[in-house]
Amino acid sequence: MAFLPGSSLAQDPATSPAPTPTAASNPTPTPLEPDYADMLTRALDEGFEGFQKTEPATPEEFRDYLHLLGQIVEMKTSKEKQAKRTQAFLSQTAEAEAAIANFKPPVINADSGLDAFDSARLDLWQALNWLAALEKIAESRTEQNRISFEELKKAQSELQALQSTGTPATPQLAWQRKLQDLRVAVAYAEHQARTDSSFLHADMKLQKARIKMANKYLDHLKGRVVFLxxxxxxxxxxxxxxxxxxxxxxxxxxxxxxxxxxxxxxxxxxxxxxxxxxxxxxxxxxxxxxxxxxxxxxxxxxxxxxxxxxxxxxxxxxxxxxxxxxxxxxxxxxxxxxxxxxxxxxxxxxxxxxxxxxxxxxxxxxxxxxxxxxxxxxxxxxxxxxxxxxxxxxxxxxxxxxxxxxxxxxxxxxxxxxxxxxxxxxxxxxNTEIFHLNDSVFINGEVIQRPSPVTLGMMLTALLILILGGLISAASSRWIRARLSARFSLDANTGAIIQKFSNAFLLVCISLVALAVVKIPLTIFALLGGAAAIAVGFGSQQLVNNLISGIILLFERPIRIGDIIDVGAYAGTVTSIGTRCSQLRRADGVEILIPNSIILQGTVVNWTLTDSHVRQEILVGISYTSPVEKALEIIAQIAKSHPDVLKNSDTNVFFHDFGADSIVLRLLYWVDKQVIGTANRVPSELRLSIYNALSAAGISLAFPQRDIHLATATPISVQVLPPAAH
Structure with a gap:
């Protein structure tokens, strides 16, 4: 059994009318009466020169003539073979239908049942696949039949055009008509071959019988077959x-x-x-x-x-x-x-x-x-x-x-x-492998490269261990800091150092555990050392700079948590010293992150490095007619009586300067920078107290004054202008 590639089913020849000779639109079939095989043999034996003795053909026309004869002979031979195969299919179909009608269940045992069952299933699948292919071929034949019919119409139209001139006047015209008649015969034979569906139908009928027979066997064998x-x-x-x-x-x-x-x-x-x-x-x-x-x-x-x-x-x-x-x-x-x-x-x-x-x-x-x-x-x-x-x-x-x-x-x-x-x-x-790494192992004194696959599961497991380990490490480092701070009364900066390094140590241990759990060898990191060094040297140099600066800040302690510092345009209280940056909190509550390298390499004003005492000053201007000694005494008494002014530090009031509009007195006092409000509240309260006390004592505060001098050496010219005209 075999497919017919290129075949298609346009219409059943038993029901499709043959073309009639009415017009070119309805082409007339040319009967295949001549012995085209004999004509082809004679033409081949004569050759072109011998053929020209009877027909005025050109070399191209002679080759076309041989080709057309060859096509007809080939199609006739193919048709005969196809007819024989059709009869064979019909005979096989009749045998299959008889076997179905007289079906006798096969005798099977434990050893032969499965083979019979498998054979029936394979026959069924083969027949189903074959039938599906034949049906697709049948569907495609409609278009092929239309094309062959158009070619037949075209060939007959050209033949009728030659026949319309009547009896050929020359041997050349007679030869052209004969050649065109042969083309019509070829087109008709091809059209017949494409419209003849008997072979296709016989094959389809056989496959349907095979399907029915296979189903008969399967229905009988189902439930009886065992696989011991x-x-x-x-x-x-x-x-x-x-x-x-x-x-x-x-x-x-x-x-x-x-x-x-x-x-x-x-x-x-x-x-x-x-x-x-x-x-x-x-x-x-x-x-x-x-x-x-x-x-x-x-x-x-x-x-x-x-x-x-x-x-x-x-x-x-x-x-x-x-x-x-x-x-x-x-x-x-x-x-x-x-x-x-x-x-x-x-x-x-x-x-x-x-x-x-x-x-x-x-x-x-x-x-x-x-x-x-x-x-x-x-x-x-x-x-x-x-x-x-x-x-x-x-x-x-x-x-x-x-x-x-x-x-x-x-x-x-x-x-x-x-x-x-x-x-x-x-x-x-x-278990999907993402990539693999080569692990070097020593066997009998030799270095052997052993591939180590890394799967998606290993990566996810390692990631989960790192996430959970990071959370546990952070909580553990905070607990260690709290316990040690309570036990040894550690300051905030020392506690931060202990917390950060204990966290780093725990993270390294967790990373090693993660690699061990997923069986990633540590030797692969030796191969990555060069690449890591290049990455650090080029892409990560700023990050490494900040990291090292943070470590120096933690150990050298030029600033500590709680210190009040000025860094460039920023000022505030240090709330955190990290490995990459430090955190400041301004007086207005704004949090500022400053890279550690800037703090270490720039100029930093630390108001609380050795202690938190800060000297402040207030300038007071009184009029030139006011008693200076009394004013100095009043201001000094007010400063010393304020609760936030440090009593163990010097509080002084000085005659500072002869101002343009006032006598300038200067108050110097000390406050604790870490006490909330010393920057603005204390100076404000002192100024208010000084103002009230000086006013009560009759000492007036100076205000800006300007003297105006008129030049009267010459008379002043006065002109009265008339009102403007409207």
């Missing part, structure tokens, strides 16, 4: 036997490879010997693929046995994944088979060319030996291809077994299978 362990052992023993035979074949091929270069027959022909050597190497490769295929065959038989006999629905999905993986592995061999076949034929042609080359002077006795090598290679390829087809069929049967068993599960079992399938998919994704 004894049958599994038979299948595995057969696979083992074939594997032993394949291993022996590979061993024989290796011996041939060793003996071929030293063979006296081929030693004088190195190019030919090289071609044969390549063939032997290909056969060794084929033997290895056969061995792998036989191992897979044993695994699939075991999987099918488990499917037929297991009571655990979850194991179905595990088996399904194994079968699917094996199917994907085997499918990659298909292009390899075609490639090896093509290379074999190419080498066969090259060997034949060498044998035919007179310069090689190859004796006739060497030809059978060369042919023997290529025949051996063809046989190896053919055997592997057959085993490949059987393996694909076995995998297909295993998938069908899984589908059938799934259909027999109840709802609860199906949910279990779905859960197992989802778990399997997650497991597959979890």
């Amino acid at each position: 362990t004894g049958l599994l052992n038979v299948k595995r023993e057969q696979a083992q036997k074939d594997e032993t035979e394949s291993a022996q074949t590979a061993k024989d091929l290796e011996n041939q490879v060793k003996s071929l270069p030293s063979s006296g027959t081929f030693r004088r022909y190195p190019e030919l010997s090289s071609l044969l050597m390549q063939g032997l190497e290909n056969q060794i490769q084929i033997s290895e693929y056969r061995r792998i295929g036989l191992l897979i065959r044993s695994q699939i038989w075991q999987a099918r046995h488990d499917i037929w006999n297991t009571s655990d629905p979850k194991s179905f999905e595990k088996t399904a994944r194994a079968v699917n993986d094996r199917m994907q592995d085997v499918q990659t061999w298909h292009p390899l088979i075609a490639n090896l076949n093509a290379k074999t034929q190419e080498r066969r042609r090259a060997a034949q060319a060498l044998l035919d080359d007179p310069n090689q002077k190859a004796p006739d006795t060497i030809r059978p030996l060369v042919e023997k090598y290529f025949t051996q290679e063809d046989a190896a390829l053919s055997k592997w291809e057959t085993e490949f087809d059987h393996l694909v069929q076995l995998l297909t049967l295993a998938n069908a077994d899984l589908t059938e068993r799934r259909g027999q599960l109840n709802m609860g079992q199906k949910l279990n299978v779905a859960a197992a399938s989802l778990g399997g998919e997650i497991g597959t994704l979890w």
